[in-house]
Every structure is written in structure tokens, then in C-alpha cells.
Amino acid sequence: MGKVLFVNACVKRCVPSRTLRLAKAYLAERCKDQSDGLETIDLEDLRLAPLSGRELAVREEAIQKEDFSAAAFDLARNFRSAEEVVIAAPYWDMSFPAALKVYLEHICVNKFTFGYGETGAPRSLCNVKKVVYITTAGGMIGAANFGFEYVKGLFAALFGVADFSFFSAEGLDIFGNDSEAILKAAIDKMLSKS
Numbered sequence: 001m002g003k004v005l006f007v008n009a010c011v012k013r014c015v016p017s018r019t020l021r022l023a024k025a026y027l028a029e030r031c032k033d034q035s036d037g038l039e040t041i042d043l044e045d046l047r048l049a050p051l052s053g054r055e056l057a058v059r060e061e062a063i064q065k066e067d068f069s070a071a072a073f074d075l076a077r078n079f080r081s082a083e084e085v086v087i088a089a090p091y092w093d094m095s096f097p098a099a100l101k102v103y104l105e106h107i108c109v110n111k112f113t114f115g116y117g118e119t120g121a122p123r124s125l126c127n128v129k130k131v132v133y134i135t136t137a138g139g140m141i142g143a144a145n146f147g148f149e150y151v152k153g154l155f156a157a158l159f160g161v162a163d164f165s166f167f168s169a170e171g172l173d174i175f176g177n178d179s180e181a182i183l184k185a186a187i188d189k190m191l192s193k194s
Contacts, residue, residue: 002127003037004030005082009089009100011044018136018183022169023088025187026134030086039078043099050102059109068112079107084130085155089147091137091168096147104154114158124160131155132165134190136183138173165193 006027010017031038051059055072062070068077079085089096107113117123133148135141148166155161169186172179 002083003039003081004084004086005079006038006040007085007087007100007103008040008042008044009087009097009103011097011099012090013044017088017090018169018172018179019088019090019134021183022136022167022186022190023086023134026132026167026190027086029191030084039082041075041078041103043097043103046099046103048099048102048106051105063109063111066111068109073109073112075103075106076109076113079128080113080126083127084132085128086132086134087151088134091135091141091147091170094144094146095150096135100147104151108154108158122158124158126159128155128159128161130163130165131161132167134167136169136172136186138171140170140174141168167193 004027006023008020008023010020010023027038059072062068062073087100089100110116111125113124113126114122115125131151133151135147145166152164155164167186167190169183171177172182
């Protein structure tokens with residue numbers, strides 16, 4: 001597989017990120033032979049803002065002209081060329097940090113990263129074949145895995161992705177749990193399946 005795009009949504013920098021630790025273990029194994037290019041998008045560094053009405057109007061005008069040369073489409077252009085997307089997002093409020101949603105808004109561009117076919121169904125204009133979603137949770141995620149399910153639904157519908165992997169370390173903040181042992185077990189399990 002070709003280019004791997006790592007989307008780092010671990011925006012809390014005041015303490016070491018357990019999600020980022022899990023993601024780095026995956027990426028070290030995945031990219032160890034260096035034959036695939038790895039590019040990182042760090043959402044905390046980007047500090048993206050939600051698209052405003054004015055920005056959406058400018059974007060729509062560019063879409064109508066099919067002119068995607070503006071810097072506003074750089075993230076979409078970068079995403080479009082990836083074959084595997086690895087997302088590291090801590091489990092926050094039953095989902096993920098808002099920065100990831102804003103990033104997804106920036107990469108979902110009609111007529112550039114996806115389009116609508118003759119029947120009105122979306123079709124991919126990207127190279128993405130696989131999505132790996134990595135998270136950690138202080139409690140247990142259980143059936144409330146809304147962050148991964150949203151990403152899975154979006155990537156399947158707009159980009160035609162069928163290959164998804166989900167890795168997590170859960171219960172890290174439950175009183176009496178050994179968070180280090182949980183993380184190590186999650187890394188071992190993840191690496192045995194990747």
C-alpha cells in the first residue's frame with residue numbers, strides 16, 4: 001500500500017497522550033520497512049476553525065468552477081492522495097475531539113474528494129482504501145462507539161472505504177485498574193492483528 005496519512009486528533013498536550021502512544025506503536029509497526037510514505041496531520045498545530053458562511057460561499061464558487069488550486073483545499077488534496085488513513089482520537093464525550101470533525105469538514109469536498117453519480121449516490125474521487133481508528137477511554141466504550149461509527153459511516157458512504165480497523169485501550173481511569181498494563185495489552189493485541 002502507498003501513502004499513509006496519520007491524522008493526530010490528540011489535542012490535549014498538558015499530559016502525555018495515551019491515544020498517541022497507541023497510535024505510535026501501530027505506525028512504528030506499519031511503516032517499519034519505510035516503503036510507504038508517512039505524512040502526519042497534527043490537528044492541534046493546525047488549529048482549524050469550522051467553515052464560516054463566507055468561507056462556504058467561496059468554497060462553493062470554487063467547486064462550481066472545479067478550481068481546487070486555492071490553499072483552502074490543501075487538506076483535501078493531501079487526503080485525496082492517501083491510501084491508508086490512521087486516525088488517533090481520544091474518546092471524548094462519547095465521540096472524539098471537535099478538531100477531528102472540523103478536519104473532516106475540510107476534506108469532504110464535492111467534485112474533488114467525492115462526487116455524486118448519475119443515481120445521486122456518492123462516489124469516491126480519492127485513493128483511500130483503508131482506515132484505522134485508534135482511541136483510548138477512561139471508562140468503557142461498549143455500544144456507545146459513536147466516534148468510530150461516525151468515521152466509518154462517513155468514509156464508507158463518501159469514499160467507498162470497506163476496510164476498517166478499530167483499536168482501543170479502555171477502562172484506563174477506572175479506580176483500581178492498572179492503566180499501564182491495559183495499554184501494554186492493547187498494544188500487543190493491536191500489533192498481533194495489524
